[in-house]
Amino acid sequence: MSATEKNRQALMALFGSDKLVAMLSGKRIAITLPSASTPPSAMLLATVLSDTLGRLWPNLDFSGEQAEIALSVSEEAARSGGAPTNGLRVAWEPPYDMVVSIGVPAPQAASPSIQVGADGWHVAFGESAACGDSLNPVGPAFAAGLAAAQVFRICFESELAGSGAKPLGNWSIDVRELFNARGLELTDIDLGETHVFGVGAVTHGMAWLLEKWPRKVTGDLNLVDSDNYGSGNGQRYAFMREGSAGTSKVEAIAERLRGHAQLTVTPHSKDMNTYCRDHGYERPLERVVTGLDSEEARRQAALKCPKRTINMWTSESYIGAGQYVPGQGRGCLFCAYPEPVDNPMDEVARFHRHTGLNPEVVRELLSSSRELTAQEALKVSTEKGIPLERIQGEPLRSVLPVLCATGRVLRDDAKGAVDVPFSFSSLLAGVAGFIMLLRDVQLSADVSEGWNQHVFKTPSPLMLSSQKRHLRCVRCTAFELLLAAQNGQP
Ligand SMILES: [Zn+2]
Secondary structure, three states, rough: OOHHHHHHHHHHHHHHHHHHHHOOOOOOEEOOOOOOOOHHHHHHHHHHHHHHHHHHOOOOEEEEOOOHHHHHHHHHHHHHOOOOOOOOEEEOOOOOOOEEEEEEOOOOOOOOHHHEEEEEEEEEOOOOOOOOOOOOOHHHHHHHHHHHHHHHHHHHHOOOOOOOOOOOOOOEEEEEHHHHOOOOOOOEEEEEEEEEOOHHHHHHHHHHHHHHOOOOOEEEEEEEEEOEEOHHHHOOOOOOOOOOOEHHHHHHHHHHHOOOEEOOOOOOOHHHHHHHHOOOOOOOOOOOEOOOOOOHHHHHHOOOOOOEEEEEEEEEEEEEEEOOOOOOEOOOOHOOOOOOOOOOOOOOHHHHHHHOOOHHHHHHHHHHEEEEOOHHHHHHHHHOOOOHHHHOOOEEEHHHHHHHEEEEEEOHHHHOOOEEEEEHHHHHHHHHHHHHHHHHHHHHHOOOOEEEOOOOOOOOOEEEEEOOOOOHHHHHHHHHHHHHHHHOOO
16 A cells, blocks of 8 residues: 555544545645744744644644754654654745744745744734743743644635635734733642543643643642543644543543642543532532533533633634633623523433434433444434544544534535534633633632634634623522522522
């Protein structure tokens, strides 16, 4: 078998669509670093960009002083998802479909290019985008996520026509402004008691920032998720390593955070409801971070009544993060995901609608946690147009993330959509969640606010909005009745 055919087959197993494999394989992308004296923030940016691009693109050329290091990050990312690495190399052979130059102008003007920079909280695109000496990973990760989204936008411009995608142009911002968090500082942080429910793709993005936070981190961090890595996770999970498939997600993230010697990280390989039942309800949860994959799971997390919640999400071309401290008209997480009343559906009906599996099969799969048979996986794959390899042998609850956190790109023949795993969407949602977490930890304001953003558009502070109490919220209603009773009111 030729190397080209081997590559094609490996990518087919990952992405499941010949059209998409041809689209990705047909593009050559270059990442250029400074030729000498690469500053720390450029290295952080290059690292996270190389990881996220390596999860999607099979042909990447690296050049500049630290090209070998960036290349090895991309290779590890590709291998973690079982993708080929022979199209990843240290080279400069223009013209390219896209050049991303980090902190310096692109070497020549013949290829379409973007120049990206970051330093501390600052991100910049365009002619004056530069990097600096800060070790803060927030700006670099935010810039890398946006740059990776722009690579995709430019390479698939015709397919994304009509989606609202826009170039960033010459644009820069202090990311704290996007989140009404100008008071954030690069200082020691104390997470107190924090529970993370759901250690999926967005939580992996957030975890990288916590891992790289250059100051002391203290507190008691509990990671709650019963899932092991699936073979398809390598497409979206930031810094997932080769050989992780089949191993515990919470254990892997706990291991990554060991560098913070004074942070107590406890992995709990069980689902949120089992964890909370075992934990008991006498003492309320102080802070919960949700990186969950369905609205129903978020409602269930909200019903655990945490005092403070950080929520992160992706949905097709949109990403977002919110902070919820309910009370006095401020919404809780449940308020943000009220139960649908016009077409109420139980979990079985919802899974039936999302997967196409018959309700009796859904009910059995949910209650037994058994994995999808080849025949069931084929039915979901055929009806929903997602790769068979990514769902076969997975439990049903792992199928929803594959359906939710993928963007849809129109095929040329306009007959349907191809699902693309947007590693950059998960990354950006994770960065936004980390900023919300910092906001909660450092500024401790009692507010409920959410930020949502089209991943192919220029981020704006206008996308932050206050999250009000929802009239139909069962959590807030019950909580208010309880408070009234405690205060002796009728
Ligand atoms: Zn509520």
